[in-house]
Amino acid sequence: MSDGSADTRTEIMEATYRALCEQGYADLTMQDIADEVxxxxxxxxxxxxxxxDLLVAFIGFLIEEFEEKRGENAAEPADVRLREFVDWFVFSPEDDRAAFHIALLELRSQAPFTEAYREQLVRSDELVRETIVGIVEDGIESGVFRADADPDAISRLVFATMDGARIRQATLAEDGYAAAVRDALYDHVLSDLVVSE
Amino acid sequence: MSDGSADTRTEIMEATYRALCEQGYADLTMQDIADEVxxxxxxxxxxxxxxxDLLVAFIGFLIEEFEEKRGENAAEPADVRLREFVDWFVFSPEDDRAAFHIALLELRSQAPFTEAYREQLVRSDELVRETIVGIVEDGIESGVFRADADPDAISRLVFATMDGARIRQATLAEDGYAAAVRDALYDHVLSDLVVSE
Structure with missing residues (x-):
């Protein structure tokens, strides 16, 4: 932001979120966002x-929000943090996140043609994967997770699974899909990580 | 198809595949497809x-192709069929499927607004999930998989994971991503299904 005003920036970013939920990505215009602000x-x-340019900044804004949010539960044990992380992908039908994920999916489908989107999405991807790796590593170190757990493999698996689940729920309007996938992920992968008492 | 010509239909569907790979979904016109045919x-x-209408028929064509393909290895043991199924989601950077998955992702992001797309995608989704359920059930019955395996949970997990992996690889142009996720899925979920000798 050229004027350094954090308030204006936040206002524009929040308006962009609402405009994306209402209009989707493809039909969104600068006028829609201006109206919303x-x-x-x-x-x-x-x-x-x-x-x-605005949407590149918007993905940056989402990344900052994610970074803030992930610090919030840093004092919790690793198994609780992992559960909270996975739950974050689950949304209810009333949630405006379904509309938002559809818009984000449209934007993601433009990434191969818009290098600036792709760069931001790769940054975001790496951050999410590092976050999961960090939680699993902490869990191993603190003895909550098995010493032979593979942080990279778990991270890949959790992220691909919950991203796929979220996309299917949002595109097919199938309530409860992401929650059902999360439960399967717990039962078949995550419960196995935890050292039994 | 109103004239009942299977050849013309197949020609149009194959041309639609190529046109989607070249143009993507949003910019695709009937003229592009006509030119391609x-x-x-x-x-x-x-x-x-x-x-x-054409794209609704095209998703139907993909579903038929999938149904044909899934019959091909029906005589193989369940663990081999499951591996082949999961491998089907993995593609190399040279493969035109990356471009195709991007186009399909654009189309999927229209599903909430185009009921006819959504219906076809739900059909396709159910078919894939039933296919995995069928393989796991066969595996339990034939003693290849553990008797306490949960076909529904495995099906959900495999599909969401590999769909998420494929989307990330296609949108972020990250070679080998789907293969790495597949390996993690084998190590943490699928290997555990198989009854050890």
Whole structure:
């Protein structure tokens, strides 16, 4: 942001979230976002040249939010943190996250053609994977998880599984799908990580 | 198809596959598909009123292809069939399936707004899940898999995981991602199903 105003930036980012939920990605215009912020389109263009620039910043905003959020439960034991992390992918039909994930999926499908999106999504991907690796490593170190657990493999598995589950629930409007996949993941993978008393 | 010609139908469906790989979904026109078939746009419109109708038929074509393919290895032991099924989600960077999965992802992100897409995708989803359930049930019956294996849970887990892996590889252009997830799935879930000698 060129004027350094954190408030304006946050306002624009939150408006972008709402506009994506309402309009989806493909049909979204700078005017829609300006309307949602309640400011002029020229003010929006003062901060971002194009819709693409704005959305690159928006993915950056999501990444920052994720970083903040993941610090919140740092004092909890690793098995609790892992559960909370996995639960974060599960949403209910009333949640506006279904609409948001659809918009995000549209944006993700543009990543092969828009290098700036791809770079941000790779950053986001790495951050999520590192977060899971960190939780599993902490769990091994603190004796909550088995010493022979493989943090990289667990991280890949948890992320691909819950991302796939979330996408299927959002696109097929199938309530409870992500929760059912989470339960299968607990029963077949995560419960096996925990050292039994 | 109103003229009952299976050849014309197959030609149009194969041309649609190629056109989706080249153009993606959003920018695809009936003209692009007509050009790819090497026939006139009016001939295409004789068979399908709209691009949406054509793509609904195209998902139906993919479902038929899947049904044919899944019959091919019916005589193999269940553990071999499960491996082959999971491997089917893994593709190399040279494969045109990366481009195809991107186009399919665009189409999937339209499912909440286009009921006819959603219905076909739900059919496809159910077919894939039933296929995995069938393999696991056969494996239990034939003594290859543990008697306490849960076919529904395994089916959900395998499908969500490999779908998520495939999407991440295609959108982030990350070679080997799906293969790495598959390996983690084998090590942490599927190897545990098999009754040891």
């Amino acid at each position: 309640g400011k002029s389109k020229s003010l929006l263009h003062y901060h971002f040249d194009t819709k693409e | 090497g026939k006139s746009k009016s001939l295409l419109h004789y068979h399908f009123d709209t691009k949406e």
